[in-house]
Amino acid sequence: MQSSVAYLADLYQEKGDLHYEGEGVTQLAHAWQCGQLAKAEGASPQLQLAAWLHDIGHLLSKKEGTPTTYGHDDRHEHIGGNYLVNIFSEQVSQPVLMHVLAKRYLVTTYPDYRQSLSADSIRSLELQGGDMSENELSQFIEHPFAKDAVSLRRWDDIAKNPDLKMPLKADVIAELLKLAKECQ
Numbered sequence: 001m002q003s004s005v006a007y008l009a010d011l012y013q014e015k016g017d018l019h020y021e022g023e024g025v026t027q028l029a030h031a032w033q034c035g036q037l038a039k040a041e042g043a044s045p046q047l048q049l050a051a052w053l054h055d056i057g058h059l060l061s062k063k064e065g066t067p068t069t070y071g072h073d074d075r076h077e078h079i080g081g082n083y084l085v086n087i088f089s090e091q092v093s094q095p096v097l098m099h100v101l102a103k104r105y106l107v108t109t110y111p112d113y114r115q116s117l118s119a120d121s122i123r124s125l126e127l128q129g130g131d132m133s134e135n136e137l138s139q140f141i142e143h144p145f146a147k148d149a150v151s152l153r154r155w156d157d158i159a160k161n162p163d164l165k166m167p168l169k170a171d172v173i174a175e176l177l178k179l180a181k182e183c184q
């Protein structure tokens with residue numbers, strides 16, 4: 001596995017069409033939608049890139065399909081975050097590493113948030129640890145990247161619109177590549 005921006009683009013070229021099972025969008029569409037939401041909110045280029053790449057762990061992982069359907073937490077946030085830390089600053093890798101913690105934080109802190117989650121997100125939530133303890137909550141809140149991780153999570157949850165028309169795959173990957181080079 002190579003730690004390079006070119007490899008990232010190849011990964012989306014090869015595996016971006018994989019269906020994000022249970023969500024109605026492909027991996028590339030989910031990445032693109034998440035990145036567009038971050039851009040629309042004026043996020044920094046690094047946070048925009050984190051939004052694009054937050055689920056790259058699913059593509060890097062050997063497992064196909066949706067691991068939660070067979071009761072397995074694939075720890076994709078660690079696979080992705082630990083991979084990205086070799087290429088980009090922590091402004092990119094930390095929100096990726098923390099996007100699952102951010103879901104657990106939001107579920108624990110905002111009771112209505114759980115209802116907004118997709119079926120797959122609810123299924124994975126329990127495998128990922130469910131509600132946070134007091135200790136986990138305070139550790140999360142004090143983390144310097146907690147705010148970015150929560151923003152990313154909010155975009156993540158709505159970046160699953162099957163009706164949103166995406167530009168051509170080549171153009172989408174070119175946009176990702178340009179942003180990634182900017183963040184190196």
Ligand SMILES: [Fe+2]
Pocket residue numbers: 054055076099
């Ligand atoms: Fe994720």
Ligand SMILES: [Fe+2]
Pocket residue numbers: 030054055156
């Ligand atoms: Fe996601």
